[in-house]
Amino acid sequence: MITYGSVCSGIEAVSVAWDPLGFKPLWFSENDPFPCAVLDHHWPNVPNLGDMTTLTNRIMTGQIPAPDILVGGTPCQSFSIAGQRGSLSDERGNLTLELVRIFDAIDTIRQQNGKPPAILVWENVPGILSTKDNALGCFLGALAGESIPLEPPRGKWTNAGFVHGNKRKIAWRVLDAQFFGVPQRRRRIFVVASARKSAGFEQILFEPQSSSRDIKTRSGKELQIVRTVTTPPGLRGNASSDSYIVDINRFQTVSGKTVFPTLLASMATKQWLGNQEAFSGNYYIINGNAINKPVNSGGNGIGILNSTKMYTLTTSFTHAVQYQNQGVRRLTPLECERLQGFPDNHTLIPYRNKPAEKCPDTPRYKAIGNSMAVPVVRWIGQRIQHYLAS
Structure with a gap:
């Protein structure tokens, strides 16, 4: 059975999406009164741990279990174009880095217990791709095990990409809920990360066609891996040469076409x-x-x-x-x-x-x-399920 812990749980789109897959929530983390009431109503037997900033210590001291998956969408207001865009200087935006500390604690305990590394699933608004303080690079660098932020190739983060770092592999992709079976234009970035060594991790978010270098969208268009950086020639600052970024071209969907199949x-x-x-x-x-x-x-x-x-x-x-x-x-x-x-x-x-x-x-x-769009999260859960079974 695949287990998960949920932070910034809200009304738990994740559990609605993953319950049919047989995934089991070990704990939630939410402190807004109304979502807490929703969690208590639908999942009375799953503990809600409240403030996510307390989780790292509670995991390290064994008060709560270290799950197979850590999932959550930290507050988006600090990255949203509609907001003030305080980014990481905003207390809410800085919870993105707190998430990395929680993830590190989970991996530490799982290693001590002889279990494979966990998988992170994170969701947010695409505005994080273009913050002035390079918030996405800070997040990716921390996940990858770098001491400094990663810098985007050609100076701008694209809608999809892959990083192989000292500590973890990380993939990100902007997905739109309207192509997953709900009539809402909702573009969100999803990041999946793990220190697992098994091959095929990038296939959680990307679908291979005929070779490891061809990435296919559901529209039939391919996302070519256009640059692999194995040394730090100015594209990545002083990040170690043991890491590399795979940058993937932007892709467009065809207006009026259903690019992804209806999941629900x-x-x-x-x-x-x-x-x-x-x-x-x-x-x-x-x-x-x-x-x-x-x-x-x-x-x-x-x-x-x-x-x-x-x-x-x-x-x-x-x-x-x-x-x-x-x-x-x-x-x-x-x-x-x-x-x-x-x-x-x-x-x-x-x-x-x-x-x-x-x-x-x-x-x-x-x-x-x-909240998140349920069918998008379910699709990611199905991809994780396939990856762990392979």
């Missing part, structure tokens, strides 16, 4: 609005950050789409829809759950001494917007 048929496009067909040409999508705002305030252009895909759910804005000639209405929490691939009413729980039917909408919207 129950979450198909026509079902997310309930009994009505979703966006068959008679619907308009209205971006939440354009509602009640002046026309020059942004909102991704005019903030209105005639599309089959919803804008990215966030914690700040609740998007709206207009059906045919009817009035505009905001999305319901149920629709937001479906856009993320959750079971219906996953967040409709008893809360603050009130029954589920009186659960307030505001914390539900926030928790759903903070």
Whole structure:
């Protein structure tokens, strides 16, 4: 049985995604009151350890077990273009490096117990690719075992890549939930890392075609490994020559095409609005950050789409829809759950001494917007399962 520990657990998209795979959660780590209530409601037998900054010491002292997988999406606000972009100087952004310390502690205990190294799965916004302080390079360098940040080849991090460091192998890739069976445009970067020596680790995020040097997307296009750095000739600062970066070309999906297969048929496009067909040409999508705002305030252009895909759910804005000639209405929490691939009413729980039917909408919207897209996480879990079985 594959075990995992979850940090910044939220409403546990990971457990919803991985329970059908037979993965077992050993512990959660969440301290926001409403998500904590969701965890307690759905997983009452899994301990919620609260503040993630306490985990390293608790793992090293044997108070909590060291799982096979460490998974989580640390707070994204410090890396998001929509935020202040405080990056690693932001207390929330610095939790990214705290995650590395937790991961190191897990590997230390697992080695002492004669177990193979753990696997890390981390999710965040693509804004981390372009922070001024090179936050992604700091994160990758710490995971790889370098004493300094890694520097991106040609001065800019791309949407996908691979690092082989002194300590670990690391792969990252930007994935969009709309190509995994939910009608939401949600691009997120996923990082997978491990010190395991077995071959094929990069295949967790990338699909090989005919050789180890050809990486294939689901659209049939190939991602060529274009540069392998085995010495530090200015591309990587003073990082040790025992590490190397494999930089992979950017890839584009074809507008209007379904690039990835639908993983959850129950979450198909026509079902997310309930009994009505979703966006068959008679619907308009209205971006939440354009509602009640002046026309020059942004909102991704005019903030209105005639599309089959919803804008990215966030914690700040609740998007709206207009059906045919009817009035505009905001999305319901149920629709937001479906856009993320959750079971219906996953967040409709008893809360603050009130029954589920009186659960307030505001914390539900926030928790759903903070979460991961379930089918994307399930796809990664399936890839890990295949890797560990090979």
